[in-house]
Amino acid sequence: MGQTRFNFMRYGKATLAVSAVLVMLSLLSLGVRGLNLGIDFTGGTLIERQLGRAATADEVRQVLSGADLADLDVAGAVIQPLDNPRDVLIRTRPLSSAEIERVDAALAAAFGGVEVLRTELVGPVIGAELLRRALLAVALASIGILIYVSVRFQFKFAVAAVAALLHDAIIATGVVSVLGVEVNSPFIAAILTVVGYSLNATIVIFDRVRENLQRGKEKSLVELLNRSLNETLARTIHTTATTLLVLVTLFVFGGSTLRDFILVLLVGLTVGTYSSLMVANPLWWLLKEREERARGEANPAPTP
Amino acid sequence: MSKGEPNGRLVPYDGTGVHLLAREERSLPRGNIVRIVVILLILAATGVVLYRFPMQLGLDLQGGVHIVLEARQISAAAVTDEVMERAMAIIDRRVNGLGVAEPVIQREGSRRIVVELPGVSDQQQAIDVIGRTAQLEIQDPFGRTVLTGADLADARLGVDRFGRPAVDVQFTPEGAARFAQLTTLYVGQPIPHRLDGELLVAPVVQEPITSGQGQITGSFTHDEARNLAILLKAGSLPVPLDVVEMRNVGPTLGQESIDRSLKAGIAGLVLVVLYMIMFYRLPGLLADIALGVYIMLVLALLAGLHATLTLPGIAGLILSVGMAVDANVIIYERIKDELRSGSKIRGAVRAGFHRAFTAILDANVTTLIAAGVLFWLGTGPIKGFAVTLSLGVLASMLTAIVVTRWLLVAAVEANPKGAARYFGVQEAA
Numbered sequence: 001m002g003q004t005r006f007n008f009m010r011y012g013k014a015t016l017a018v019s020a021v022l023v024m025l026s027l028l029s030l031g032v033r034g035l036n037l038g039i040d041f042t043g044g045t046l047i048e049r050q051l052g053r054a055a056t057a058d059e060v061r062q063v064l065s066g067a068d069l070a071d072l073d074v075a076g077a078v079i080q081p082l083d084n085p086r087d088v089l090i091r092t093r094p095l096s097s098a099e100i101e102r103v104d105a106a107l108a109a110a111f112g113g114v115e116v117l118r119t120e121l122v123g124p125v126i127g128a129e130l131l132r133r134a135l136l137a138v139a140l141a142s143i144g145i146l147i148y149v150s151v152r153f154q155f156k157f158a159v160a161a162v163a164a165l166l167h168d169a170i171i172a173t174g175v176v177s178v179l180g181v182e183v184n185s186p187f188i189a190a191i192l193t194v195v196g197y198s199l200n201a202t203i204v205i206f207d208r209v210r211e212n213l214q215r216g217k218e219k220s221l222v223e224l225l226n227r228s229l230n231e232t233l234a235r236t237i238h239t240t241a242t243t244l245l246v247l248v249t250l251f252v253f254g255g256s257t258l259r260d261f262i263l264v265l266l267v268g269l270t271v272g273t274y275s276s277l278m279v280a281n282p283l284w285w286l287l288k289e290r291e292e293r294a295r296g297e298a299n300p301a302p303t304p
Numbered sequence: 305m306s307k308g309e310p311n312g313r314l315v316p317y318d319g320t321g322v323h324l325l326a327r328e329e330r331s332l333p334r335g336n337i338v339r340i341v342v343i344l345l346i347l348a349a350t351g352v353v354l355y356r357f358p359m360q361l362g363l364d365l366q367g368g369v370h371i372v373l374e375a376r377q378i379s380a381a382a383v384t385d386e387v388m389e390r391a392m393a394i395i396d397r398r399v400n401g402l403g404v405a406e407p408v409i410q411r412e413g414s415r416r417i418v419v420e421l422p423g424v425s426d427q428q429q430a431i432d433v434i435g436r437t438a439q440l441e442i443q444d445p446f447g448r449t450v451l452t453g454a455d456l457a458d459a460r461l462g463v464d465r466f467g468r469p470a471v472d473v474q475f476t477p478e479g480a481a482r483f484a485q486l487t488t489l490y491v492g493q494p495i496p497h498r499l500d501g502e503l504l505v506a507p508v509v510q511e512p513i514t515s516g517q518g519q520i521t522g523s524f525t526h527d528e529a530r531n532l533a534i535l536l537k538a539g540s541l542p543v544p545l546d547v548v549e550m551r552n553v554g555p556t557l558g559q560e561s562i563d564r565s566l567k568a569g570i571a572g573l574v575l576v577v578l579y580m581i582m583f584y585r586l587p588g589l590l591a592d593i594a595l596g597v598y599i600m601l602v603l604a605l606l607a608g609l610h611a612t613l614t615l616p617g618i619a620g621l622i623l624s625v626g627m628a629v630d631a632n633v634i635i636y637e638r639i640k641d642e643l644r645s646g647s648k649i650r651g652a653v654r655a656g657f658h659r660a661f662t663a664i665l666d667a668n669v670t671t672l673i674a675a676g677v678l679f680w681l682g683t684g685p686i687k688g689f690a691v692t693l694s695l696g697v698l699a700s701m702l703t704a705i706v707v708t709r710w711l712l713v714a715a716v717e718a719n720p721k722g723a724a725r726y727f728g729v730q731e732a733a
Contacts (some may be wrong), residue, residue: 003644050556097431097550116425116554123548126372137681144673152666186616189689192678193620196671196693200627203670204634207663231641238633242579243626246572250622253568255560258619 008229009222012282019167019279026174033177038184039091041131043124047090047103052112054085063110064090064103072099083256087117094123134188138169141192145199153210156291160284161202164275168198172268179263186261194268197243201276205232209284221288225281240273336714343707347597350604357607362614362688363551367558368422369430372549375415383415387542392417394538398433401534417545427552429531437500437544438535442486445493450486452540455479457516459536461529464521469529471520471536480516488512499532565618572622573599576629584636586726590711591632591704598628598703605695614688624696630667631704635660640727649716649723657709664704668697 039046057079065075078091095103100119108114142162149158172194176183208228218224247269251262363370375383375391392409395417399407408420424430440453455475462472475483486495487509494506497520505522524532577595580588602621606613613621639656647655672694679690716723 048557097428097547101428115556116552117557118554119427119550119552121547121550123374123546125374126549133681137677140681141674141677144677145670148670148673149666185686186619186689188682189616189620189678189686192674193693196674197627199670199674200630200667203667204663207666211659232637234640235630235633235637238579238583238637239626239630242576242629242633245575245579246622246626249572249575250568250619253564253571254619255564258565258568258615261616261619 004230004233005226006230006233007226008277009225009282009285011278012222012225012285015274015278016282016286019275022174023167023170026170026177029174029177033180035173035177035183036180037127038182039120039122039127040184041127043094043122043127045092045095045100045122046118046120047092047100048082048118049088049090049104049107050084050115050117051086051088051107052114055088055111057081057088059110060088060090060107063106066106069102069106072102074103094121097121130185130188137188137192138195141195142166149203149206153206156284156287157206157210159287160280161199161206163283164202164280165195165199167275167279168194168268168272171271172264175267176264181260181263184260187264190261190264190268193265194272197269198272198276201236201239201273202280204235205229205276205281206284208232209281221285221292225285229277229281236273236277240269243269333717336710336717339710340714343597343710346707347600350600353604353608354600357610359603359607360610360612361558361562362612362617363420363422363558364553364615365558365562365613366422367425367553367555368420369424369427370549370551371419371421371427371431371434371547372412373417373419373435373545374548375417375543376546377415378544383543385414388415388417390542391545394541395419395434397538398534401538402430402433416548423555425552425554427550429527431547431550433531433534435545435547436535437541438538439500439540440536441498441501442483443496443498444486445490445495447496451475451479451482453536454539455482456536459533461526461533462519464519468521469524469526470522471524471529471533473518473520473536475516475518477516480514483516483518484512484514487514499535504532561615565615565622569618569622573625576625580629580632584726585728586715587636587639587712590715591629591636591708593711594632594703594707595625595628597707598699599625601699601703602692602695605699606692609695611691611695612688613692616686617688617692620689620692621696624693624700627671628696628700628704631660631664631700632708634663635704635708636727643724643727649720652724653709653712653716657705661705664701668701671697 060079061075061077063069064077064079069075072092072095074090074092074095080089080091081087082089090103100121104114104116142165145165146158146162149161169191172191176187205228208231209225212218212224212228212231218227244266247262247266250258251266254262373395375388377383388411392411396407396409399409399419399421402421402424404421404424406422408418410418410420412418419430419434421430438453440456441449442451443449456473456479457476458474460472462470464470491509491511494508496506497504505520507521520532573595577592580591580595582588584591602624605611611617635656638660639652642652642655642659643649675690675694675697679687679694682690715726
C-alpha cells in the first residue's frame with residue numbers, strides 16, 4: 001500500500017459538528033431515558049439458577065407470587081430466560097441470604113431441583129458508592145492524561161485529546177442508554193478501556209503531528225494534519241482491524257456473561273477510532289488557528 | 305530487484321563443512337544467536353513460573369462465595385483500626401474452622417472486610433458463621449450477665465446424654481470460679497444462655513458445677529452445633545458486621561466461563577496471527593512470535609505476582625493482545641516509511657524502531673495512567689481488570705521493542721539483500 005493522500009481536514013468542521021450533535025443526543029438520552037442500571041449500582045439481588053426442568057418465565061413468576069413467598073414481596077421480580085431453557089435469572093430487591101434460601105426451596109419444590117449458578121447480593125450503599133467512584137475515576141484519569149500530554153506535547157494537544165476521550169465516553173454511554181443495555185460494574189471497565197484505546201490512537205497520530213511540526217515543511221496546518229493522518233492511516237486500519245477481530249470472536253464465543261461488555265467495547269472502539277481521526281485533529285486545528293490568529297493581530301501592532 | 309537467492313548459496317562452496325559453517329555464522333552474527341537464546345530462556349523461565357505457580361482463578365471462574373462486611377457504627381464506640389483488625393483475626397479463625405482451603409480476608413477502606421471463600425457453595429452457612437457477633441452471655445435467673453464468651457477457654461462439638469449434638473465448653477480458671485459460684489447459688493433454677501441476645505437454652509441447675517466444664521444443649525443439628533462451637537471458640541466480634549455485598553458463583557457456571565473464554569481467546573489469537581502474516585509476511589510472523597512471548601510473559605507475571613485471574617481480567621487480557629499488536633504495527637509502518645524515503649534496510653529498521661518509540665511510549669503511558677486510576681479506585685473485578693491491563697501494556701512494550709527488534713535484526717542480518725521485500729517495499733538502488 002502506497003502513501004494515501006486523503007484530504008481529511010476538508011471535512012474537519014463537518015465532523016466536529018456531527019460529533020457535537022451526537023454528544024448532545026447522547027446527553028439527551030441520558031437525561032430522558034437514563035441508564036438501565038443493574039444491581040451493582042442500584043442494589044438488589046440476582047439469582048441465577050439451573051432448574052430441574054425447563055420452565056417459562058411465567059411459571060417461575062407463579063412460584064414467586066406463591067403464598068409461601070408472599071411476605072418477601074418478590075412477585076414483581078424481573079425474570080429473564082437464558083440460553084439454556086433450564087436456566088433462569090431473577091432480579092429482585094435486596095434479599096437477605098436466608099430469604100434467598102426460601103426462594104431456592106420454592107423453586108426446587110416447583111421444578112424438581114435447583115442448582116446455584118450464581119447469586120449476587122448488593123446493598124444500596126455499595127451501589128451508590130460504585131457510581132461515585134466511576135465518575136471520579138473518569139475525572140481523575142482525564143486530569144492525569146491532561147497533565148501528561150501537556151508535558152510531553154503541548155497543552156492544546158492535551159485539550160484536544162481529552163475532549164476526544166470525553167466524546168467517546170459520552171457517546172458510548174449514550175448508545176448504551178438508547179439500547180437499554182443493563183449497566184453493571186464491568187461497564188466501567190469497558191468505558192475506561194474504550195477511553196484508553198481511543199487515547200492510544202489519538203496519541204499515535206499526535207506524535208506524528210508533533211514530528212511533522214518540528215520538521216516545518218508544510219505550508220499550512222491543514223496540510224500538516226492531512227499529511228500526518230495519511231502517514232498513520234495504515235497503522236490506524238491494521239490496529240483497528242486486529243482489535244475488531246478479537247472483539248468479534250469474544251462476542252460470538254464469549255457467552256451471555258460477556259456479551260454486553262463486548263458490545264460496549266465494539267461501539268466504543270468504532271467511536272474511538274473515528275474521534276482519533278476526525279475529532280481530536282480538527283479540534284487541535286481550531287485551537288491552534290485561533291492562537292495564530294491572535295498572535296497575528298497582536299504582533300504587527302508596533303508602538304508608535 | 306532480482307529474485308534473490310538465499311544468502312548462503314552465494315557463498316562459494318570450498319569443500320570444507322567447517323568453513324561453510326563459519327560463513328553462515330558471519331551471516332548471523334554471534335550477538336543475534338545470543339539474543340535468540342535469551343528469548344528462548346525467557347520463554348523457558350515463564351514456563352517454569354507457570355508450572356511452579358498455577359494461575360489463581362477468581363471466584364467467578366472457580367466458584368465460591370465473596371462477602372463484603374461492613375462494621376456497624378453503634379453509639380459512640382468508634383470503629384477503630386484496632387477493632388477492625390480484631391474482627392479480621394476472629395473471622396480468620398472462624399473461616400479456618402469451616403475448613404476452607406485458601407480463604408482471603410482483606411480490609412477494604414476503613415470499615416469494610418472482604419472475605420473470599422473459594423469452593424464454598426453454601427452462602428447461608430458462610431454468612432452465619434462469619435457475620436454473627438457471637439456474643440455469648442450466661443445469665444443468672446434475674447437476667448444479669450455473669451459470664452460471657454470471653455470466659456471460655458474452649459468450645460467443641462459434643463453429644464448430650466441423649467446422643468444429640470451439643471457444644472462442650474471449658475471455662476477459663478476465672479470463668480470456672482464464677483460458673484461454680486453461679487451454679488452453687490441457683491440450684492434448681494434456670495440459667496439462660498443467650499447468643500447475640502437470643503435465648504439458646506436455659507438449663508435448670510441440678511447441682512453445683514465446680515470443674516469448669518459445661519455443655520450447651522438444645523435442638524441443634526450436627527452442623528449447627530459445630531458452627532456454634534466455631535463461633536464460641538473464635539470469640540465474639542467486637543462490632544456487629546452487616547453483609548453489604550455477597551456474590552456466589554456455582555462451580556458449573558465458573559467452568560463454563562473458563563471454557564468459553566478459552567475458546568474465544570484461542571479463536572481471536574489465531575485470527576490475529578493470520579492477519580499479521582497476511583499483511584506483513586515474514587515480519588508479521590516474527591511479530592506473532594513476539595506475541596507468543598508476550599502472552600507467556602503476561603501469564604507468568606500474573607501467576608508470579610499471585611494476581612487473581614477474573615472474567616473481566618481475561619477479557620482485558622484478550623483485548624490487550626489486540627493492543628500488543630499495535631506497537632508492532634507502528635514500528636513496521638515506520639520501517640516502511642523509511643524504506644520508501646530511500647533508506648537501506650538496516651538503517652530503516654534502526655530508524656523505524658527509534659522513531660516509533662516516542663509514539664509507543666506516550667500511547668502506553670497514557671493507558672497506564674487510566675489503568676492506575678482504575679486500580680486505585682476500583683474494587684474486586686475492576687481491580688483485576690486494571691492489573692491485567694497494566695501488566696499487558698508493560699509486557700507488550702517490552703516484547704515489541706526488544707523481542708520483535710531482535711528477531712527482525714536477526715532476519716535482516718541473515719538475508720540483507722532480500723529483507724526489504726519483506727515489507728513489500730523496493731529498496732532504493
